[in-house]
Amino acid sequence: MADDTGIRIDIRKRWNWREFFFQWEWLLVLIFLGVHVVNSFLSPYYLNLDTFISTPSTFLDKSFIVFPMMFVIVLGMIDISVGSIVALSAVIMAVSFNAGLPMPAAMLLCLAVATTAGMINGFLITKFKELSSVIVTLSTMIIYRGIAYIILGDQASGRFPEWYSFLGWGRLFGLPFVVVCFILCAVIFGLILHKTRFGRSVFGMGNNGLTCRYSGINTDRITFLVFMITGFMAGLTALFLTSRMGSTRPNVAQGYELEVIAMVVLGGVSTTGGVGRIAGPILAIFIIGFLGYGMGLANIQAPAVLVVIGLLLILSVLAMRVRFKIRKKSAAV
Amino acid sequence: MAARKFVLNENLRELGLLMFIIALSAGVQARNPVFLTVSNLTSLFTNTAILAILAVGMTLVLITRGIDLSIGATIAFAGMVSSLTVAAYPTISPALSLLQGTLIGAFIGSIIGLLVARFNVLPIIATLGLMNIVRGLTFMVSGGKWVSSYQMSTGFKAIATGKTLGLNNLVVIAILVYALAWYFMNHTRTGRRIYAVGSNPEAAAISGIPKKRLVFLAYALMGALAGLAGVLWVAKFASAQGDTAMGYELQVIAACILGGVSISGGVGRLSGLILGTVLLGILNNALPLINVSPFWQMGIQGITVLAAVLTNVMVKRNTDRNALRRRAI
Amino acid sequence: MSNNDESESLLELRHITKIFPGVKALDEVHFELRRGEIHGLMGENGAGKSTFIKIITGVHSPEAGEIILDGKPVEFKTPVEAQKAGVAAIYQHVTCYPDLTVAENIFMGHEKTSGFMKRIDWKATHAEAQRLLDQLDAKFSSYERMGGLSVARQQIVEIAKALSTQARIIIMDEPTAALTQHESEELYRITEGLREGGVSVIFISHRMEDIQRLADRVTVFRDARYIGTWPIGEISQDKLIVAMVGREISKMFPKRHIRLGEEVLRVENLTRVGFFRDVSFTLRRGEILALTGLVGAGRTEVCESIYGVFPWDAGRVFVAGKPATVRTPMDALALGIGYLPEDRQKQGLILDWAIGKNITLPSLGKYSRLGWMDEKAENAAAGTLTEKLSVKTKSIFTRASAMSGGNQQKVVVAKILTNELKVIILDEPTKGVDVAAKAAIYEIIGDLAEQGYGVILVSSEMPEVLELSDRIVVMKEGRVTACLDTAATNQEEILHAAMVIDVAHDSAARSGEAYHGRA
Structure with a gap:
């Protein structure tokens, strides 16, 4: 009963109104605008260009981890060791610099340490598939921070060269250097995720790892790479964070994993894997960032920000579930 | 009727753990004879009591294939609220304080239970979220200040420092919790069904076991124990702070894993749990005694946990491979 | 009694x-x-x-x-x-x-x-x-x-x-x-x-x-x-x-006469501990070899080993006469072995994805340059294949989950065809599809053999096995119990080998016999 009527099969994507407006990102845009409206009521000086240019540099350093974490969560996994990797790589950088290593080399060492830490995570997860990524990264989270404590005790280490503060405070083309780097990373990661073979495989594995395996995709290598990149980006965060703070201690970046995961999940990335777009987490970074800034303006203490982030995380997971159900229902009609 | 036989294989893990503890104790004792003295052992057990209580709750959660990262925050919050109450009403009885803390914890645990059991939120996400919320609330109710020793009534502090029947109260409470948990987990239908749900959720559904209710219960009990531990904690250290017990959940999970509680659900015995907790307690207590910097503690704990988890996997793989060999093909 | x-x-x-x-x-x-x-x-x-x-x-x-x-x-x-x-x-x-x-x-x-x-x-x-x-x-x-x-x-x-x-x-x-x-x-x-x-x-x-x-x-x-x-x-x-089997075998699809070419796959004494032992057979260009037996006889496991999903423990595999090592599906695909898995929903498709993206999944390398996806080439290829296999759809952007079983199966076949292959293994390709789609899939299998692929057809359906194949390998409890020439056998003989023959003893002799058998 072959259909040889010669109907050409459509290979061009059609514009779909419902799909276009039924996007999580619109909701985020609304929230984002809402945050600004509230903030501008809180402070008459809020609405000017400089706010938008310089404020982000106060919250962007951890956002570097948001991108690879998005990959991790799209894979259907999780990495809660990122905060510890930041601490470990920052501590090693500071200590080796103070032991006489030239700063550029120390910075490379920082990235190398972080990448190695990510590789260890990736190795354990791919070689011991019986273990969930939760438990693997939970143990390495303790170990990495533990090593940071072994190296530095409870002291701080710093006294970095003058030029190093450029990372956290400097400006390039009139924009804070962090912002420039952030934009760069956003573009690179967005392209990798949505335009490359690697990104396609990541989405595929999050949807159905078995099918990908049977389709000849090197699933182990991809998982390994994703965790390795996560480590590397945590190292980058360590560079910026240390530069901004001027020194480091073994207890820096505690709780980063939560904030980063919250941003990714708020950005519409499903915790069960396979679903998400880069724009969502980017919007979420700015929502949470400006929200914190606004709460600062209103003299609300930092702890309240914790509460809000936690609430956002849980509410967005719940909202995604509801949205998923509605979508299923409408698809069935 | 066949009598219960002692099966070596089933107890191998616990025996190994026990030997390791003995060897470790012997080693420490050789380096520093202070270790095996009554006063040091008393402090060891007093210091381990809270960890032991929490490990029971975490075991229940792990048995259902879940995890709870929020308990550090719950400890802090319950401790803070109860000590603020004591500071405001110094005449309140210690028993009421304990009850207060337990109820607060149970409430927080119920929220997590609801999210996980009813709304299918991943345990890691739900508890990460609650961890932040509760931690933030702790800072907020205290206004960022500490509740210090002088603000607490002697009765309140005596919860942790007093003695009952010659034993430190904390140890007594831990023993009570274990006795109740032993009864609950081994002798009630609900307790055994929690194991069944973790061991094979699909089979449990077929036999009509109310999975959601049991998962909810596990988190609620975990919360209640964390709340109780919160009161004990602030009474013991005679101070309640916003960052009390930050990251303590990791220690608790470590104790469970060392004690043979399986992270893939269904497995966990109190006998193993006690050994796991004691081992962790000894590591904490003995490292300073043999002049290891306290900063090594975390790293050593992490390595021990990873080693325990990986060993489990290796053992499991080996048994599976042998089972395949036996298959007659 | x-x-x-x-x-x-x-x-x-x-x-x-x-x-x-x-x-x-x-x-x-x-x-x-x-x-x-x-x-x-x-x-x-x-x-x-x-x-x-x-x-x-x-x-x-x-x-x-x-x-x-x-x-x-x-x-x-x-x-x-x-x-x-x-x-x-x-x-x-x-x-x-x-x-x-x-x-x-x-x-x-x-x-x-x-x-x-x-x-x-x-x-x-x-x-x-x-x-x-x-x-x-x-x-x-x-x-x-x-x-x-x-x-x-x-x-x-x-x-x-x-x-x-x-x-x-x-x-x-x-x-x-x-x-x-x-x-x-x-x-x-x-x-x-x-x-x-x-x-x-x-x-x-x-x-x-x-x-x-x-x-x-x-x-x-x-x-x-x-x-x-x-x-x-x-x-x-x-x-x-x-x-049990006495249905009429309708000769709806007479076996096409295809000249068999040289040997493309030879399997010698393949063993995976606990699953199958001493499995041997050969496959030639243009040949359809049926692998049959009861569910659990180890057919799927043999195929998955040849495809590298679960590597074998002992034995040898030759592709086009050369000894081959297959430890992963990537190795298999590189050698020219493709596999249509038994469970198309769990192993064959990403149900939430459009069929176009599903089709190109096994050959992303072909539609990308330096890792960069060429979506135009990808969509064109997917479109061509959908058309060639007459998948009933208007667009390659239809979700796989929205399609019928038969059309889903065609999509999985299309996936395999994106790679350059010599051997195609089809594991129960007609399981759970309706009659019309079945016929279409038989047609496709015939076409594949005609195009010179060596085809291994894993199937429990007797009519399918008897109508389509050139030779039949029967397995029981992890071993080969018979290797039969389709033209000279009947269902009773096959079922006898699948259900009755006792394999527990002198297995080596038996599988040897099967290997040198009547092929």
Whole structure:
């Protein structure tokens, strides 16, 4: 009963109104605008260009981890060791610099340490598939921070060269250097995720790892790479964070994993894997960032920000579930 | 009727753990004879009591294939609220304080239970979220200040420092919790069904076991124990702070894993749990005694946990491979 | 053996019909079970036996028909209701709690309690459990951990569990499939003991020896229909086989005459511990080799090893005459071996994705440069393939989940064809697809052979095997029991090899013979 009527099969994507407006990102845009409206009521000086240019540099350093974490969560996994990797790589950088290593080399060492830490995570997860990524990264989270404590005790280490503060405070083309780097990373990661073979495989594995395996995709290598990149980006965060703070201690970046995961999940990335777009987490970074800034303006203490982030995380997971159900229902009609 | 036989294989893990503890104790004792003295052992057990209580709750959660990262925050919050109450009403009885803390914890645990059991939120996400919320609330109710020793009534502090029947109260409470948990987990239908749900959720559904209710219960009990531990904690250290017990959940999970509680659900015995907790307690207590910097503690704990988890996997793989060999093909 | 022939009926199912989307799983099926009998139930894979069990145990409700228990019509809405009425099922893959003790497994859900606190009475639990085990002559303790027991012993526990719920009807679904000869004997004895005790047993099995040895009567289903019921003494083995497969083989698709080319794949003494042993065969260009046998005979496992999903432990594979090492599917694809997995929804497709993206998944490298996807080329290729295989769709952006089984299967075939292959392995390509789609898939298989691919067709469907293939390799319990020339064989011979031939002895000689066989 072959259909040889010669109907050409459509290979061009059609514009779909419902799909276009039924996007999580619109909701985020609304929230984002809402945050600004509230903030501008809180402070008459809020609405000017400089706010938008310089404020982000106060919250962007951890956002570097948001991108690879998005990959991790799209894979259907999780990495809660990122905060510890930041601490470990920052501590090693500071200590080796103070032991006489030239700063550029120390910075490379920082990235190398972080990448190695990510590789260890990736190795354990791919070689011991019986273990969930939760438990693997939970143990390495303790170990990495533990090593940071072994190296530095409870002291701080710093006294970095003058030029190093450029990372956290400097400006390039009139924009804070962090912002420039952030934009760069956003573009690179967005392209990798949505335009490359690697990104396609990541989405595929999050949807159905078995099918990908049977389709000849090197699933182990991809998982390994994703965790390795996560480590590397945590190292980058360590560079910026240390530069901004001027020194480091073994207890820096505690709780980063939560904030980063919250941003990714708020950005519409499903915790069960396979679903998400880069724009969502980017919007979420700015929502949470400006929200914190606004709460600062209103003299609300930092702890309240914790509460809000936690609430956002849980509410967005719940909202995604509801949205998923509605979508299923409408698809069935 | 066949009598219960002692099966070596089933107890191998616990025996190994026990030997390791003995060897470790012997080693420490050789380096520093202070270790095996009554006063040091008393402090060891007093210091381990809270960890032991929490490990029971975490075991229940792990048995259902879940995890709870929020308990550090719950400890802090319950401790803070109860000590603020004591500071405001110094005449309140210690028993009421304990009850207060337990109820607060149970409430927080119920929220997590609801999210996980009813709304299918991943345990890691739900508890990460609650961890932040509760931690933030702790800072907020205290206004960022500490509740210090002088603000607490002697009765309140005596919860942790007093003695009952010659034993430190904390140890007594831990023993009570274990006795109740032993009864609950081994002798009630609900307790055994929690194991069944973790061991094979699909089979449990077929036999009509109310999975959601049991998962909810596990988190609620975990919360209640964390709340109780919160009161004990602030009474013991005679101070309640916003960052009390930050990251303590990791220690608790470590104790469970060392004690043979399986992270893939269904497995966990109190006998193993006690050994796991004691081992962790000894590591904490003995490292300073043999002049290891306290900063090594975390790293050593992490390595021990990873080693325990990986060993489990290796053992499991080996048994599976042998089972395949036996298959007659 | 039994003088219950005239005894009254305990359970009767009349005109049972069950429809799943697109498939009639049961069509006006009858069944009658008497008190204290062992009733064998036979049929090929897909004859409707498992659906039938699920209806008796309350997992599914039938669309039409009635169930009569003790002369009264009943309706089981949930498994628990069926359990209360005295129906228990023992499945092939035991549904136990591996971490709990035997006694607990027996009593989970209906624990023995005592006192006002309803505490579990362990003494009574273990005493009762041990009594049940003793009754079944089991030689292990109620304190053992379930996960540590062999499958045979786990089944005994499940039987004890059934007895503990006062079950009057026990359904055993292929219980001997995973047992050794000795363990099967043990199970026969226990089952006979149950009959002595007045329990009625429905015994589902593919093994002739089980039915011959055990059953009082036997019922055969075929293609979701009821074929007949016979007292075991009145029907011969051969007649049973005919009853099971005796459908007319329509020569709708005459085998095309394709000139066979050189050898593309040779498998020598392939072994994977615990799954299959000493499997050997060859495949030539343009040839369709059917790999058949019962479910669980190890066919899929052999193919998955050749494709690198689960590497083999011993033996050799030659691709186009050269020895090949395949440790991953990537290796296999690079060597030119493609595989259509058995479970298209779980292993073949990403259901939430558009079919276009599904099709190009195995060959992303082909449609990308330096890792950068060329979506235009990708979509064009996907479009061409969809058209070539006549997948019924308007656009390549249709979600895979929105398609019928047959069209989904075509998409999976399209996936394989994106790679440059020599050998194509199709694992049950027509499972769960409707007749029209089946025909289309047969057409495709014929085309593939014509284009010079070597095709391995794993199938349990006799017509398919007999109509499409050039040669047939039959497997039973992990070994090759026969290698037949399709033109010179018939279904009875194949089923004999799949169900009757005993492979446990002199396997080496046998597989050697199969290898040099009549090809």
